[in-house]
Amino acid sequence: MAERPCTWTCLPYVVLRCGHDADVMFDIAPDHAIGLYAGLLALPLALIAIRLRPGRRGVAVTVLGASVLMAMAGAIHLALISTHRSEPLTALLFLANGAGYIALSFAFTWRLWRLASATLLIATLLGYVIWIAIGLDSPDQVALAAKLLELTALGLVLVPARGERVKHRSWRWAVLGVALPLLTLIATSTIWIVDLARPDAQHSHAGAVLQATNDVATPQQVAAAAQLYSDTRSAILPYEDWHEAWAAGYRPGGNLGGSTHWVNQRYVDAGYVMDPHRPQGLVYANTKHGPVLIGAMFQMKHIGQFGPDPGGPLTAWHQHENICVSPIFLEFSLMTPFATCPLGAIDISVSPMLHVWIVDNPKGGPFAVDIDPEVVKAIDRA
Amino acid sequence: MLLLMQALLWTIAGISALPFAIAGEVFMLGLGLASLLLALATCLLAIGILWRRNRARRWAMRLEIACLAGSLLLLAVPVGANHGPVAWMTNVALPVAVIVLLRKPREAFS
Numbered sequence: 001m002a003e004r005p006c007t008w009t010c011l012p013y014v015v016l017r018c019g020h021d022a023d024v025m026f027d028i029a030p031d032h033a034i035g036l037y038a039g040l041l042a043l044p045l046a047l048i049a050i051r052l053r054p055g056r057r058g059v060a061v062t063v064l065g066a067s068v069l070m071a072m073a074g075a076i077h078l079a080l081i082s083t084h085r086s087e088p089l090t091a092l093l094f095l096a097n098g099a100g101y102i103a104l105s106f107a108f109t110w111r112l113w114r115l116a117s118a119t120l121l122i123a124t125l126l127g128y129v130i131w132i133a134i135g136l137d138s139p140d141q142v143a144l145a146a147k148l149l150e151l152t153a154l155g156l157v158l159v160p161a162r163g164e165r166v167k168h169r170s171w172r173w174a175v176l177g178v179a180l181p182l183l184t185l186i187a188t189s190t191i192w193i194v195d196l197a198r199p200d201a202q203h204s205h206a207g208a209v210l211q212a213t214n215d216v217a218t219p220q221q222v223a224a225a226a227q228l229y230s231d232t233r234s235a236i237l238p239y240e241d242w243h244e245a246w247a248a249g250y251r252p253g254g255n256l257g258g259s260t261h262w263v264n265q266r267y268v269d270a271g272y273v274m275d276p277h278r279p280q281g282l283v284y285a286n287t288k289h290g291p292v293l294i295g296a297m298f299q300m301k302h303i304g305q306f307g308p309d310p311g312g313p314l315t316a317w318h319q320h321e322n323i324c325v326s327p328i329f330l331e332f333s334l335m336t337p338f339a340t341c342p343l344g345a346i347d348i349s350v351s352p353m354l355h356v357w358i359v360d361n362p363k364g365g366p367f368a369v370d371i372d373p374e375v376v377k378a379i380d381r382a
Numbered sequence: 383m384l385l386l387m388q389a390l391l392w393t394i395a396g397i398s399a400l401p402f403a404i405a406g407e408v409f410m411l412g413l414g415l416a417s418l419l420l421a422l423a424t425c426l427l428a429i430g431i432l433w434r435r436n437r438a439r440r441w442a443m444r445l446e447i448a449c450l451a452g453s454l455l456l457l458a459v460p461v462g463a464n465h466g467p468v469a470w471m472t473n474v475a476l477p478v479a480v481i482v483l484l485r486k487p488r489e490a491f492s
Contacts, residue, residue, distance in 0.1 A: 027466075028466070062383060142467070149471075180390065184390045321462065326409060331410050332402070333413075335464060337468070338391050339464055339469035339473060340395035340473075341395055342396060342399040342416070342417045343395070343396075344416060345413055347469075348462050349461070349462025
């Protein structure tokens with residue numbers, strides 16, 4: 001059984017390094033983790049540096065705030081040079097960005113500070129969006145944290161402070177009211193589209209993390225997968241009549257793309273592990289003729305605990321993460337890159353699961369994360 | 383400014399619900415619209431604070447305390463919520479920063 005390769009934060013860098021293939025937006029890419037530590041370290045240093053500057057008394061709090069945030073963003077960029085030495089252009093851009101941010105975080109008394117800071121921040125944000133759009137990098141937690149710092153810093157740079165003598169006050173408000181929302185929207189939508197369109201090997205689709213396995217199934221794993229399929233199919237065939245499933249304790253949950261997962265809470269609570277005779281869930285296609293059995297679902301009891309994987313890459317479990325669920329309406333959406341859910345929805349993960357599709361699923365096979373919606377439509381038409 | 387940033391993040395959360403509403407999660411439409419209204423309300427509170435209105439300050443404090451309490455609860459309970467740095471910045475650091483900055487003497491507001 002392979003463990004999940006990656007973790008969140010607050011763990012030593014050496015632990016974060018274990019997941020070399022983790023680079024999607026809700027993970028910390030191992031080569032970016034050092035940036036996170038540098039950014040956190042820069043916060044107290046920037047605060048001390050500002051306190052030591054006599055010129056701080058003459059400037060607005062928003063300017064000081066922007067200076068601190070730029071110092072943190074600069075530290076993140078500079079730290080990333082060490083892990084991007086093999087990419088000279090990227091390393092050079094990190095150096096230019098980092099040095100620019102650090103210099104500007106100290107030069108807040110400079111006459112052209114706002115213009116220079118706003119220019120650098122906007123250029124960096126747009127540059128990053130282009131960088132990931134053309135596939136030169138993938139968004140991860142460190143990059144997103146840096147972008148959030150930069151967006152906030154840009155707002156603080158642009159906002160006219162109380163009592164400040166500003167020549168073009170209305171222009172500053174106009175730029176703040178247009179540029180900041182526009183940049184936030186562009187950055188968020190690009191990051192999201194890139195992440196959904198180019199998931200890595202561990203992320204089969206939005207919100208689902210696959211169990212780490214070997215790349216190619218061995219003959220033994222192929223045989224084990226076939227055995228699991230055969231055992232499960234024959235064990236659940238009685239449930240083709242949904243009344244039998246109901247009598248056994250399965251109850252329908254939410255409708256997902258024309259199919260419904262019926263869950264047996266007793267089996268979930270009991271914690272049976274991949275028992276073909278006691279699958280935690282059954283999946284029915286919702287047709288005009290009534291529910292049609294299309295598969296079974298095994299589910300582990302605890303989040304992050306992947307089940308046994310007899311078929312290697314053929315039977316990899318998956319865990320749904322960063323799902324925004326409304327506890328009242330039992331409907332879902334996905335968490336945004338900047339970690340927000342719609343009002344009334346909470347961010348959750350679902351413990352690992354493995355589907356066994358007993359109908360032909362040409363796009364992903366019998367153990368795919370999802371059933372092809374066209375298959376469900378065809379069953380409905382039949 | 384921080385309230386404006388928070389309003390932007392809620393706007394994005396509201397917009398993000400709309401594709402799911404189109405895909406059949408109909409109640410998500412309501413939650414998305416509620417998020418957009420919350421974003422609008424936050425913007426209005428930011429304007430009120432800019433105008434030094436004490437009522438706006440009070441409501442903003444209540445909103446931030448509610449957000450912070452909800453976020454900390456979500457981080458504490460074992461439902462698999464995201465514990466990444468961005469989640470901490472957006473849901474904890476941002477409300478804390480607003481609360482700290484709004485703890486100015488009441489006399490500064492009218």
